[in-house]
Amino acid sequence: MKIEQATWLHEHYEFSLAELCELSGLSETELRELVDYGVLAPIEPDARDWSFRADRLVVARSARRLRKDFDLDPHGVALVVTLLERVRDLETELRDLRAKLPRRQQPS
């Protein structure tokens, strides 16, 4: 059986604006709106051709689903995505704190 290679979606890989559009299913106008609302930030906002960290694809796809499934306008999408990002950050922090807590006080 052929083994498929998976690629990471993390900060060391980048997508162009066109790639992010194609992979997320959002139009360029919608993506630019998300950037305007501060939901997505290009690596260099002043550059002529925007590129994005690969993990931003997760956010862009989530925005597309929320827009479609909840029938949200761009403001609504921006609000929900921002709150979801905050929840994710808090969950990461919680996981980190739990990892640092001793599991048991007295080994049996």
Place this chain on the structure above:
Amino acid sequence: MKYKDYYGVMGVDRKASAEEIKNAYRKLARKYHPDVSKEPGAEEKFKEVGEAYETLKDPDKRAAYDRLGSHQPGQDFRPPPGWEKQFGGGQFSFDDLDLGDLFSQFSRGRRRAGPGGGKIRVPGEDYEVTAHISLEDAYRGTEVDLELEVPEHDEQGFPHRVRRAFKARIPKGATDGQRLRLPGKGGKGLNGGRDGDLYLNIALHPHRLFRASGHDLYLDLPLAPWEAVLGTSVQVPTLAGTVSLKVPPGTHAGQRLRLASRGLPKPHAGEGDLFAIVQIAVPTAASGRERALFKELAEASTFNPRGHFEREAAK
């Protein structure tokens, strides 16, 4: 073809108004949408709800669905004669068709102006799968077996469920919640549209000894009171085998001893660290000799671990 009870899935009456159906959908979407829900099985449930709503919200699709009559969910049934005409005509077998796939074709069928005409490019659907792997697998990299059921279109453009199995290589350096992409491994594109992608969500199984935080690992390190006071050298497990760790004299409970680069490898470069968190363990059943020695220590020692209580009370 197997019957699906779309009204039952949405929890509405067969005579429900468009408004009632919309409200039911919104309520269920808030509860089960995979982006906002923590309910177990939410993703599956939302797929059912989304499929039911896609059909019931469109008056033409709903009318076509209603003409199928009412059956038990999962029951094999045959649509009334001529029912398939609304899918762009043509003879086809209903046997291995999925009702949801068929309805997603509905408008496409109506738009289709005969064979080869008016075809629009439709990208294949993306899929998301969670891969549960062990910490050891994340450390070394691993292969996971994946199985997906995706619709593939026949020559007439009708979707058939096809089971696809393949192996995917997860490179070393995964952490909990990290995503990977398998380009082109989702649903097939239609009329030259690109194939969908498969997204892998990594979830680490809890480990008996180590707890992961990003690429750092945490390990409880129990020490006997005398080891903590006098210092010692202990053998500690790591994902690459046992290593020796020096415990300095006067080590206290809760202190973190760092083993640099003994954590999970990072995908780009470097590794996380391993932290041993000190715990002071006491013998539950001390022998007479041990108790005598502790008594002697208690009498000889001037150590007061609660000095700050007294200073606070004196203020």
